[in-house]
Amino acid sequence: MLIEVRDLAKIYNGKRGLLQTSFAVEKGELIAIVGHNGAGKSTLLKMLSSWIIPDSGEVLVDGINLENRIALVRKIGFVPETPNLFDFFSVEYNFKLFARLFQIPFSRIEEILKEFNLLTYRHNKVQVLSKGLKQRVSIGRSLLADPPVLLFDEPTSGLDFEMTKEVYRLLKSTHSSGKTILFTSHRPEEIKTLATRIMLLHQGSVVFDGQPQEYFQSKIYENLYA
Amino acid sequence: MIRNIITLTVNDLAIAFKNKTIYLILFIPLFVFLSLQFVDQKNEELRTIQIGLIQNVEYSPVIIQSLKAADTVFVVSWLATEEEGRRWLKEKKIDGFLLKSEKEPRSLELLVLEKASFQTIAIVEGFSALQIAVEGKSKNWLSDIKSLRDSGIQRQTLPTWILMLVLLVGFIVIPAQIAEEKEKKLLLGLLQTPVRECEWLVAKLFLGMILIHLAVIFLHLLGKFEVENSLSYCAFIGIGSFCFSSFGIFLGFLCRTQASARTLGVLFYLPLLLPSALSDFSQKLHSFAPVLPSYQFYGPIKAILLEGGGVSNFPLEWIYLCFVGLITSLFSYLLLKKRWLM
Numbered sequence: 001m002l003i004e005v006r007d008l009a010k011i012y013n014g015k016r017g018l019l020q021t022s023f024a025v026e027k028g029e030l031i032a033i034v035g036h037n038g039a040g041k042s043t044l045l046k047m048l049s050s051w052i053i054p055d056s057g058e059v060l061v062d063g064i065n066l067e068n069r070i071a072l073v074r075k076i077g078f079v080p081e082t083p084n085l086f087d088f089f090s091v092e093y094n095f096k097l098f099a100r101l102f103q104i105p106f107s108r109i110e111e112i113l114k115e116f117n118l119l120t121y122r123h124n125k126v127q128v129l130s131k132g133l134k135q136r137v138s139i140g141r142s143l144l145a146d147p148p149v150l151l152f153d154e155p156t157s158g159l160d161f162e163m164t165k166e167v168y169r170l171l172k173s174t175h176s177s178g179k180t181i182l183f184t185s186h187r188p189e190e191i192k193t194l195a196t197r198i199m200l201l202h203q204g205s206v207v208f209d210g211q212p213q214e215y216f217q218s219k220i221y222e223n224l225y226a
Numbered sequence: 227m228i229r230n231i232i233t234l235t236v237n238d239l240a241i242a243f244k245n246k247t248i249y250l251i252l253f254i255p256l257f258v259f260l261s262l263q264f265v266d267q268k269n270e271e272l273r274t275i276q277i278g279l280i281q282n283v284e285y286s287p288v289i290i291q292s293l294k295a296a297d298t299v300f301v302v303s304w305l306a307t308e309e310e311g312r313r314w315l316k317e318k319k320i321d322g323f324l325l326k327s328e329k330e331p332r333s334l335e336l337l338v339l340e341k342a343s344f345q346t347i348a349i350v351e352g353f354s355a356l357q358i359a360v361e362g363k364s365k366n367w368l369s370d371i372k373s374l375r376d377s378g379i380q381r382q383t384l385p386t387w388i389l390m391l392v393l394l395v396g397f398i399v400i401p402a403q404i405a406e407e408k409e410k411k412l413l414l415g416l417l418q419t420p421v422r423e424c425e426w427l428v429a430k431l432f433l434g435m436i437l438i439h440l441a442v443i444f445l446h447l448l449g450k451f452e453v454e455n456s457l458s459y460c461a462f463i464g465i466g467s468f469c470f471s472s473f474g475i476f477l478g479f480l481c482r483t484q485a486s487a488r489t490l491g492v493l494f495y496l497p498l499l500l501p502s503a504l505s506d507f508s509q510k511l512h513s514f515a516p517v518l519p520s521y522q523f524y525g526p527i528k529a530i531l532l533e534g535g536g537v538s539n540f541p542l543e544w545i546y547l548c549f550v551g552l553i554t555s556l557f558s559y560l561l562l563k564k565r566w567l568m
Contacts, residue, residue: 051414053565070420078418084411101419142418 008057077142132163278323333369396470404478405487434471
C-alpha cells in the first residue's frame with residue numbers, strides 16, 4: 001500500500017471541507033477524485049501535499065507520516081490548479097531554484113526540459129508563457145525530485161482543447177513511467193480517458209470508490225449528474 | 227456615459243473598501259489629529275524645567291534667588307563641574323545648564339542638548355518671563371545658547387532619516403513581499419521542498435536586514451556622513467533591522483493580499499515613525515514615545531550619531547529591540563506552521 005489515509009478531516013468555519021475520510025491507494029493507480037464544487041476534492045489533495053493542515057486524522061505515504069513534511073516532499077509532487085511559479089523569472093531559474101532546494105543535480109533539469117518539450121522556452125520568463133505552457137512547467141517542476149506520487153488539482157482547468165490533450169498525454173506518460181497519480185476533475189471524458197479508479201466526494205464524504213465502468217453505470221452518478 | 231462612470235466609480239470605491247485602502251483614508255487624518263493634540267499642549271501641562279548650575283561659577287544672586295523662587299517652573303541642580311553638567315545633559319537628567327558668558331561677563335550662556343527642541347524653547351521662555359517679573363524689560367540674562375550637538379542641520383536630522391528608512395523596509399517593503407508570496411502561493415510551493423519553516427523565516431529576516439543595511443550604507447555614501455562610534459552604530463542598525471524586519475514579516479502573515487499588507491504596513495509605519503521623530507518637539511510625545519520600539523531604536527541612534535554615545539549606554543534598548551524581534555519571529559513561525567491565511 002503506497003498511501004493510507006485514516007479519518008482525515010478538515011472543516012472550514014464549521015461548514016464545508018472534508019469530513020472524516022479513510023481510503024488506501026496502491027502503487028501505480030491513477031485515481032480521479034470527482035465531485036461538485038465544495039465537495040472537498042481540493043481540500044483532500046492540499047492536505048496530502050501539506051498546503052492545508054488537517055484538523056484530525058493520519059496519512060502515511062510509503063510509510064512516512066504526513067507530519068514529517070521534509071521527508072514527505074520527496075514522496076509527493078503537487079501540481080495546483082493555478083501554477084505557482086516565480087513568474088518574473090525564467091523557466092530555467094524556476095527549475096534551478098527547486099533543484100537546489102532538493103539538492104538534485106542540474107542534469108535532471110535537462111531531462112525534464114527535454115521530456116516536456118520546454119527546451120526552447122528555458123530562458124523565457126514564466127509570465128510571458130501561455131497557461132498551457134505554465135502548466136507544463138508546473139508539472140515538470142513537480143517531477144524534479146522524481147516523487148512516486150503525483151497530485152494534480154484540476155490539471156486541465158482553463159486550458160484549450162490542444163493543451164488539454166497535451167496534459168492528458170503528459171499524465172498518461174507519467175503514469176506509465178510507474179507513478180501513482182491522484183487528480184481532481186469535473187470532466188467526465190477526462191475521467192473516462194485517464195482514470196483506473198474513481199472516488200466521488202459529496203458534501204465532504206466519499207460516496208463512491210470503484211472502477212470507472214461501475215461509476216458511470218451507478219445510480220449515484222445518475223443522481224448527481226444526470 | 228455618465229451612468230458607466232458612476233458604475234465604475236462605485237466599483238472602485240467597493241474595491242477600496244475590500245482591499246482596506248479606505249482604512250488609510252480614515253486613519254491618516256485621525257492619526258494626524260491625535261498627533262497634533264499631543265504636540266499642541268497647554269502651558270499648565272508643562273512639566274518643570276531641570277536646570278543645572280555649576281558650583282564654582284559665580285552667578286548673579288538675583289538670578290539664583292529668582293530661580294529658587296520660581297520652584298514650580300525651575301528645579302535647580304548643583305553640579306560639581308562643567309564636565310558633570312555635560313554628562314547629566316547627555317543622560318537627560320537636566321534640560322540645560324548655565325555658564326558664565328565668555329563674551330559678556332554679566333550674562334549667562336545656556337548649554338542644551340539640542341537647540342531646536344521643546345526643552346530649549348521652554349527654558350528660554352521661562353527665563354524671559356522670570357526676568358520680566360524680576361527686573362522688567364532690560365538686557366537678557368541669557369546672551370547665548372550653545373548646543374552639545376553642534377553638528378549641522380543635515381547631521382541633526384540624520385537619525386530621523388535612518389529611522390524612516392528602517393521602518394520603510396520593515397513595514398512597507400517586507401509585509402508586501404510576504405503577502406505576495408502568500409497570494410501567489412509561492413510560499414506553499416517552497417514548502418513543497420525540503421525547506422524548513424524556520425529556514426524560510428531566517429532567509430526573510432536576512433532579506434530585510436540586508437535591504438536596511440544597503441539603504442543605510444547608500445545614504446551614508448551619498449551624504450558623506452561619517453560615524454565616530456561605528457561599531458556601536460552597526461550594532462544598533464543590526465538589532466533595529468532584525469527587530470523591524472521580524473515585525474514586518476509578522477504583519478505580512480496577518481494579511482492575505484499585497485494590498486491589505488500595504489495598508490496594514492502604513493497603519494504601523496506612521497504611528498511608529500512620527501511620535502519618535504517628533505519626540506524632541508513635544509513633551510507629551512517625549513513621554514509617550516519610549517514605549518514604542520521605534521523610539522528604542524531612534525534614541526540610541528541619535529545619541530551615537532550626535533553625541534558620540536556607545537552601545538554600552540543603551541543595554542535596555544538593545545534588549546527591548548531584541549525581545550520585540552524574537553517575539554514577532556516566534557508568532558510568524560507559529561502562523562507559518564498553521565499555514566495562516568494561505
